[in-house]
Structure formats: structure tokens, C-alpha cells
Amino acid sequence: MTLISALDLASVAVFALTGALVASRSQLDIVGFIFIACLTAVGGGTLRDVLINRDTVFWIGNPAVLAVAAGAAVVVFFAAHRLESRYRALVWLDACALAVAVPAGVGVAMGAGLGWPIVIVMGMITGCMGGLMRDVVCNEVPLVLKQGEIYVTAAFAGAVVAVIFTALGLDGGLIGCAAVTFLLRAGSLGFGWKLPVYRARAPRNGLR
Amino acid sequence: MTLISALDLASVAVFALTGALVASRSQLDIVGFIFIACLTAVGGGTLRDVLINRDTVFWIGNPAVLAVAAGAAVVVFFAAHRLESRYRALVWLDACALAVAVPAGVGVAMGAGLGWPIVIVMGMITGCMGGLMRDVVCNEVPLVLKQGEIYVTAAFAGAVVAVIFTALGLDGGLIGCAAVTFLLRAGSLGFGWKLPVYRARAPRNGLR
Amino acid sequence: MTLISALDLASVAVFALTGALVASRSQLDIVGFIFIACLTAVGGGTLRDVLINRDTVFWIGNPAVLAVAAGAAVVVFFAAHRLESRYRALVWLDACALAVAVPAGVGVAMGAGLGWPIVIVMGMITGCMGGLMRDVVCNEVPLVLKQGEIYVTAAFAGAVVAVIFTALGLDGGLIGCAAVTFLLRAGSLGFGWKLPVYRARAPRNGLR
Numbered sequence: 001m002t003l004i005s006a007l008d009l010a011s012v013a014v015f016a017l018t019g020a021l022v023a024s025r026s027q028l029d030i031v032g033f034i035f036i037a038c039l040t041a042v043g044g045g046t047l048r049d050v051l052i053n054r055d056t057v058f059w060i061g062n063p064a065v066l067a068v069a070a071g072a073a074v075v076v077f078f079a080a081h082r083l084e085s086r087y088r089a090l091v092w093l094d095a096c097a098l099a100v101a102v103p104a105g106v107g108v109a110m111g112a113g114l115g116w117p118i119v120i121v122m123g124m125i126t127g128c129m130g131g132l133m134r135d136v137v138c139n140e141v142p143l144v145l146k147q148g149e150i151y152v153t154a155a156f157a158g159a160v161v162a163v164i165f166t167a168l169g170l171d172g173g174l175i176g177c178a179a180v181t182f183l184l185r186a187g188s189l190g191f192g193w194k195l196p197v198y199r200a201r202a203p204r205n206g207l208r
Numbered sequence: 209m210t211l212i213s214a215l216d217l218a219s220v221a222v223f224a225l226t227g228a229l230v231a232s233r234s235q236l237d238i239v240g241f242i243f244i245a246c247l248t249a250v251g252g253g254t255l256r257d258v259l260i261n262r263d264t265v266f267w268i269g270n271p272a273v274l275a276v277a278a279g280a281a282v283v284v285f286f287a288a289h290r291l292e293s294r295y296r297a298l299v300w301l302d303a304c305a306l307a308v309a310v311p312a313g314v315g316v317a318m319g320a321g322l323g324w325p326i327v328i329v330m331g332m333i334t335g336c337m338g339g340l341m342r343d344v345v346c347n348e349v350p351l352v353l354k355q356g357e358i359y360v361t362a363a364f365a366g367a368v369v370a371v372i373f374t375a376l377g378l379d380g381g382l383i384g385c386a387a388v389t390f391l392l393r394a395g396s397l398g399f400g401w402k403l404p405v406y407r408a409r410a411p412r413n414g415l416r
Numbered sequence: 417m418t419l420i421s422a423l424d425l426a427s428v429a430v431f432a433l434t435g436a437l438v439a440s441r442s443q444l445d446i447v448g449f450i451f452i453a454c455l456t457a458v459g460g461g462t463l464r465d466v467l468i469n470r471d472t473v474f475w476i477g478n479p480a481v482l483a484v485a486a487g488a489a490v491v492v493f494f495a496a497h498r499l500e501s502r503y504r505a506l507v508w509l510d511a512c513a514l515a516v517a518v519p520a521g522v523g524v525a526m527g528a529g530l531g532w533p534i535v536i537v538m539g540m541i542t543g544c545m546g547g548l549m550r551d552v553v554c555n556e557v558p559l560v561l562k563q564g565e566i567y568v569t570a571a572f573a574g575a576v577v578a579v580i581f582t583a584l585g586l587d588g589g590l591i592g593c594a595a596v597t598f599l600l601r602a603g604s605l606g607f608g609w610k611l612p613v614y615r616a617r618a619p620r621n622g623l624r
Contacts (some may be wrong), residue, residue, distance in 0.1 A: 029403035031361045032353050048256055050466055051473055052250055063325035077406055088623075117479035136553060137344060137353070145448050145553070151445045170232075198493060207530035237611035239569045240561050243544075258466055264469055271533035285614055313502060344560070 003174060004107035008045060008058060008199035009065060014093055015130050016041040020076035021090040022138050030077050036134060037073035038066055040052035043130035046104050048122050050110050066099035091189055094131060094143060099182035102127035102155045103174035106162045116163045121160030123177070128152055152182035211382060214317035215330060216253060216266060219309035222301055223338050224249040224277035228284030229298040230346050238285050244342060245281035246274055251338035256313050256330050260320050299397055302339060304349060308388035309362045310335035313381035314370045324371045331367030331385070336360055356402035362392035418524035419590060424461060424474060426482060427517035431546050432457040432485035436492030437506040438554050452550060453489035459546035464521050464538050468528050500506050502624055507605055510559055511546060515598035518543035518571045519590035522578045532579045539575030539593070544568055564610035566602055570600035 023033040042059045049057040059065045083089050092141040105126025128144050128151070135142040144151050153188030158181030165173030187193040227248030231241040250267045257265040267273045291297050313334025317327040334353050336359070343350040352359050366389030374382030395401040435456030439449040445591040458475045465473040477483045499505050522543025525535040544560050544567070551558040560567050574597030581589030 024406045026353070027355055027407065028353060029356045029405045031359075031364070031403060032355075033406070035360050037354070046259070050474065051462070053471070055261070055452070058260075060259065060322070060326050062321065063329075066325065067330065080406070086518075114476070115479065117482065118476050121479070121482065132553065137340065137350065139555075141345075141555075144446060145451070147441070147443055147448075148445045151447075152451050155550065156447070160213075164312050195447060197443050198440045198446045198496070199443060232614045234561070235563055235613050235615065236561060237564045237613045239567075239572070239611060240563075241614070243561070243568050254467070263469070265469075268467065268534050271531065271537075273536065274533065288614070345548065345558065347555075347557075368619070 003112065004104055005062075007100050007107065007174065007178075009068065011045075011097050011104055012041040012059075012065045013068050013072050014097035015044075016072035017076055018090055018094045018131065019134050021080065021086050021093070022134055022140060022148060023073070024076060024086060025090075025140070026078045026138050030074065033073040033077045034070045036138065037076075038069045039137065040130045040134040041065070041069035041072075043133040044101055044128065045105070045108075045124040045130070047129050048108065048126045051125070051205070052054075052109065052114065052118075052122065054108075058108075072208040076088035084207075091143065095182060095185040095189060095194065096132075098127045098151070098155060098185055099158070099178045100132040101130070102181045103162060103177040106159050106177055107167055107174055110162075110166065116167070123162065124152060124155045125154040125183070133179055147208045148197045150184050150188035150195065151193065154181045154188070157181065157184055170187075175180065212312055212319065213270075214259075215308050215312035215382070215386075216313065217276065219253075219305050219312055220249040220267075220273045221276050221280050222308065223252075224280035224306035225284055226298055226302045226305060226339065227277075227342050228281040229288065229294050229301070230342055230348060231281070232284060232288045232294060232301070232347050233298075238282065241281040241285045242278045244346065245284075246277045247251065248338045248342040249273070249277035249280075251341040252266065252334040252336065253313070253316075253338070255337050256316065256334045259333070260322065260326075262316075262329065263318070264317075269380070280361075298361070299351065299379055303390060303393040303397060306335045306359070306363060306393055307366070307386045309367045310389045311370060311385040314367050314385055315382055316391050318374065320368075324375075327371055328364065329366040331370065332360060332363045335363040335366075354372055356405045358396035358401055358403065360391045360401065362396070365389065420520055420527065421478075422524065423516050423520035423590065423594075424580065425462075425484065427513050427542075427595040428457040428475075428481045429488050429518055430452060430513035430516065431460075432488035433492055434506055434510045434547065435485075435504050435550050436543050436555060437509070438550055439489070439495065440492060440496045440502060441506075441556070442554050445473070446490065447488040449493045450486045452554065453492075454485045454554075455553065456546045456550040457481070457485035459549040460517055460542040460544065461524075463545050464524065464542045467523065467539065467541070468530065468534075470524075470528070474524075480525065490541055508558065511598060511605060514543045514547075514567070514571060514601055515574070515594045517546070518574045518597045519578060520595040521547065522575050525591055526578075526582065534581070535579055536575040539578065540568060540571045543571040543574075543597070547551070564613045566600050566609055567605035569611065570597045570604070573600055592601040 016037035019037035106123035110123035162177035227245035314331035317330035371383035435453035525538035578593035
């Protein structure tokens, strides 16, 4: 197994856990858990593979990833009540999944010989879109768009690091990408690092 | 016309009726009816065709299916007020559409020579994703995720039946698939068959 | 640069402005602005390219369009407070974007040698789906489905005009398409032109 497919599989498992946790917040049944877990787990990578016109979408070539996602959903269905806070578990697992999905997306795009701007975008898509689909389908406020939180920014920074490592001919770009993505996202969750949000500046600029 | 394209066309027509009924609940105009009807009717099959990289998405190769969907939308626009309960009509038509869309998806995936896990998933995608798109766009609680109702499970069981028939070399797998899917879904609608849903088990595990 | 890529680029820039304005209504940070701007700007054209199985999605072949969308988002982030009404700016810019995106989609589909029904549908998809994705992700009522407003209808009429011009061997079909699309949409915004909406006709046909 290559590093990239290991990363893909790790992101599948961890994103599936987050999907199942969101399903538990919507009080779905076990099939609903598996459905949302699979959607979250393979959503970003599937979009990446369709966009870059890969011969075979990764989970069609290797259906075992769906079994991994389904297994993660079953574990959450029976064990989630043991968690102190399902929401805390959700956001931290989501951060871990992001940190492995971004380098997986970057690696696939580099392997397809794409230019650096598209490599960065594919890293961001692989990292962010599965969680976005999860939240849109379950009608949650998307984590990826939480006001001011560092999320897409973390994916962007991680992907840029991988591109720079490659441009300089250094090894370890995907590891660096995972580390930077996780540290930025974790800083936002743990220390409240934030970006400034847009605010309408005068009453005459109300929301309507 | 092969059995599979007949199934595809039937699912298009019936899903289009459900799309138009949801549009009537949102009080859209006739173009909105046609839009949601087409989205619902071809959404699942389109996703299937894109994922398995078919040369041509089914409705691009045969645009008549869009005319069928639009015609169904027009019928609903002018006749929906005659229904006793549009919601009841919606869920039962949706069950019929599911029962023809799943074998259609299974048939296409088998024809493409895919392995059995992907055949099952493609049956589920063809059956469930058009309705999911309809409900997400119209901001309804997705039928596919109604708590405890047998929906994705019915699609899964039907697809498994088709795969078993084929593995045993029996004819009639697609008919069996349609029957099992419809019976399970109808049992859930008519007799209240349910799956257990997840419940947080102690107050300290509140929803947040 | 051909007329079609100029239209594609113009629709990217203007749709990006609308995406950033919706992001401002959700009070996102600058990365959220760029994310929604890019999603809106390339969403419709991407779906078109995936559906017609183009070799390369347009922005993967030309990543500069993402820079244009990001630039538009930055401008809105710093300048939106100067607008009298961000909502008015949003709907009018959206009308302009629609009027360039529909002919762009029509042109691409004609260039791919597709039949006229699919040419019309691809014009509508390119025009309408980016804005729909923007509104679904930001949980706004989709502009494209505002009750009775002429939106999808305008896209449809414009695409039909382009097809008729081509069938008659006339030049200027794409210009005519843009003009008709804009006039119908502007008439709806400026003069309140509306289509009749569906209404349940008797109390016994309540929404449930």
C-alpha cells in the first residue's frame, strides 16, 4: 500500500466517524448512520476523482473503503453514548480527517501530473467537500463555513506547503502538509485562532 | 427498448411526479415544477453514470426522458389540487419510483461489468439520490433520512436480491429486486415498520 | 480568446461577486468569501463539463479563472459596506451573470456537437446551477426558485433563441441569447413580471 492510499484510507475512516456523529445528532437509524458516514468519507475524494477525470473513482476501484466507512458508522452507533461530548469529538475528529485528506488529495493530483494551482485546489476539495456534503444533507451549519474559524485556510496552507516542498525537491511534503493543516485547525479549535469576519459597517447596510 | 431502459424511463416518470409534488408544497411556478421534477427524475441516474464514467449520461443520449419528466410536472401543476393528500401521494409515488430505480441502477452497473459491491451501491445511488437532491434543494427533511423509516435499507435489500439471483444464475433478478424494494418500503409506510434510532442515553450526553 | 471563453470568464467574475455578497450576508471571513465565490463562479460550468464528459473541466485547464473569482471575493470583502443595499446588488449582478453564463453554456454544448435539446439544457445548467449551489450551501432560499420570479424561464428562453438563430443559419445567436435572458430576468426584477404559482385550491388540500 502506498502512502497516498494509506492516507486516503485513514481519511475515509476518520471522516466516517464524523459522519456517524452528525447522524447521531439527527437521531438517525443505523442505515442512516452508514449512509452519512459513507457520504462524508468518500464525498471529497469522489468529487476530486470526477473533476480530474480519473479512470476509476477510488472507492469503485477499491470497495473495501466503503466497508471501512460502514464499520466506523456501526462503532459510533453503539458507542457514541460513552462520549462526554459528541460535539467535541466531532470537531476534533474532523480536524484529524482534514489533516489526512488534504495530503491525500494533493498526492493524487500530483500523481496525475496537474499544475500546482490545481494541486492546491484538489487538496482543498478532498479535505473540505465531504464534510460540507455531510452538513448540507443533515441541515447543520457547515463546519467548513463556521464564522472566522480556520478551516479552508488550514487546508490551503497545508497544500501550499506540499507544493513548496515539491518545488524545492524536498521529501516529506505530504507529511509537512498534514502537520501544517492539523496545527492550524487545532489552533483554531484549541486556542480560538480566528480570521476577521465581514461586518456590515453602518445601520443603513442592514442584511436586506 | 430493453428492460433496463424501460425501468429507467418508469423511474424518471414517477420520480418526476414526486418532484412536482414537492414543488407544489413550496408553491413554485410551473417552471419551478419542471426544474425540480427533472432534478429528481434524473439526479440519481446521472450521479451513477458520472461515477461509473459511462460514455454518455443516460438523458444526454436520450433527451426524451426530460420531456417525460417535464410532462409529469405539468400534469401535477394542473391536477394536484384533486388529490386528497398530496403528502400521501408523494410518499407512495416515491416508494414506486424507488422500486423501479434500484433495479435500473443495478442493471446498468451489471451491464458495465462492475463487481457486486459496486453493483449494490449503484442500485442504492440510483434509487436514493434523486429524491435526496429534491429534498435538499427544496429544504425539506430528506425522506431518505426520515428517522427509523425503511428507505435506504429497502434499496439495499433489493439490490442484494438482484446480486444473489445473478450469482445463482437465476433469471428475474431485477423483478425480484423491484418487488423486495417495494415491499420493504411499503411495509414501512403502511404498517409502520421501523428500525431503532439512535438515542443519547443519559442527560449528560445532550445534543450539544 | 474566443467569444465563448470571454463569456465564461465574464460569468465567472460576476457570479463570484454574487457569491461574495451572499457570504457577506452570512458574515463569513475572507476565506469563506473566496470559497463561496469560487463555488458560485465555477459550479454551473463544472457540472456542465462533467455531464458532457469534456476532457478537462474549464477551470482545470485554465486555473486563472479561480484567481479572477478570488479577486472578486476580496473586492467585495473590503467594499461591500459601500453599497446602499447588498441584496439589490446581489440580485442584479446575478441577473448579469445569468445573462452571460447561459450563452457560454450554449456555446460550449454546440461546440461539443450536442443536439438542440441538450444544448438548451446545458445553457440552463451553466446559468442556474452555480447560484443554486451558492444558495444551498449558505442555506438561503434559492434565487432560482423564488416563487413566480422569471429565472429558469429566462435561461430557457435565451437558450431557445440561440438554438433558433443557429437553425436558421444566422450569426449573433449568443448575443441574442444574452439579450433575451437579461431582458426577461430584468423585467422580473424591475417590473415584477411573474409566472402564476401553484396554490392549493381548497382547505382540504392543506400542505400536509
